[in-house]
Every structure is written in structure tokens, then in C-alpha cells.
Amino acid sequence: MPKHHIDPNKWIDSYSDYLFNYTITRVKDRDTAQDLVQDTFFAGLKSMKNFKGEASERTWLISILKRKIIDHYRKINSNKGKAEVRINYNSDSEDEGDWLEERVADPFDKTAEDNLENTELGLAIHKCIGELPKKQAQIFKMKTILGYETEAICNELNITASNLWVIIHRARTTVAACLEKNWF
């Protein structure tokens, strides 16, 4: 019997932020990232019958998302490629006019390692938030990640400020303990 079950009704609530965070660190543009996540859910729906339950839903969706991201880069790269052919600056006939800087390796990116670590940390945070009850998770994300004002959240969700702070307190305690266990 398969260990994991698939239930698309819960996908958006459970995984959209996790997938979005994964994507945004790789494509750097919110709209593109959002489109890719949406495409991933649609593709997941279409190939649901291929889900064997060997991996968790999240892992399975991430594997679809990875392919979507690669496809995205392939697409923009091929557009760039066409443009380069038209410019045709790299002819063999003369050394003069060669774009030398194009032939030099990229300077070593000092922040690459930091970024990688932060990406993983971001995913760990989302995993921990995923363990919170739905409402706690929503309020915690609005307040802490999206930076909404207390008043705005209270109006949006129709709760009192003291209610909000109780929820924030519980959420912070749980997330801190979860990160303590899984990250440090």
C-alpha cells in the first residue's frame, strides 16, 4: 500500500507558499514565480494518476516545479539566442570588435553560497509554518512575512487585536521550537 496519499483540494493551502518561496529564489520575479507555481499545480492535476505515493506530495510537486523552472529558462534563453544570431558580433574574420568581456568567465559570485543557505532556511521556515493550524499559519505569514499592520489583519480577518497577539504568540513558540529541532 502506498505510504502517501494525494489530495489536490489541499494543495493551495498546504504548498503554494512553499513552492512560491522555492521559485522566487530561482527566478527573482514575483509574477513569473506565481505563474510557474500555478502551472505546476495544473500539471500536477493532469498527471495525478502517475503519483505512486513513494514520495510525499510536496516532493512530488517540487519535482514538477523544477522542470517548469528549467523550461522557463530554456524559453528565455532561446529568445536571447535568436537575438544574438541577429547581432552576429562574434565573427571569425577579425579580432577587432570581438566582445571580449563575453568570453571571460563570470566573476566569482561571493554571495552564491549565502543565497543557497538562505533558500534552504526559507524552505525550512515554510515547513515549520506548515505544521501550524491553518488560521495560525495565515496570520503568522501575514504579520511576519508579508508585514501587514496589526489593524489591517484584524479588519481583513475580523478578529480583535488581543486575539491576534495570542495567535502570534502561539505561532512564534511553535515555529521557533520546530526550527530549533530541524535546523540548528
Add this chain to the structure above:
Amino acid sequence: MMNKKNKIFISCDEANHKCDKSQYDEASFWDKFKLTLHLLYCHACRKYSKNNAKLTKIIEKSEVECLDIKDKQNMKDCFEKELKQHQN
């Protein structure tokens, strides 16, 4: 008589609440003063404060992102439409 607002010594619940508020820069000077005073003699709250500040720092450092609630709702609506078609 001292009313609740002017009390200098606060309970642990109040201290934790002020600590939470200060993580979002919503604690007043007076809040912070009372919290600091409480932390001087309360070991448990000191520990909570430390962990709480650590969490804030980590989240800041990770530059973690999530979907805006409106975008998420849009995504959900689109997906549910697709899901319905799929199930028919």
C-alpha cells in the same frame, strides 16, 4: 491606587506579549522598559525573549517569501475551477 496600566512589575503573560510586540516594532518605550525590568528577575521569560529574538533574526536573514493573500486567493479560485472540470 495603581491601575493596571501604570504597574511597573508585570506578569509573565504580559512580559511575553510585550516581547512579541517588540519583535514587530510595536512596543512603546514604556513597554520595553517594563519588559527589561521583568527580564532582570525572570529566567523563563529571559529564555523566551532570547528565542523570540532569534526567530525574528532568522526570518529576516532567510529573506523568506510567500504569496500575497489576494494572489493566493486568485490562484485558489483558478485551481478550483480546473479541479472541478477535472473531476467531471
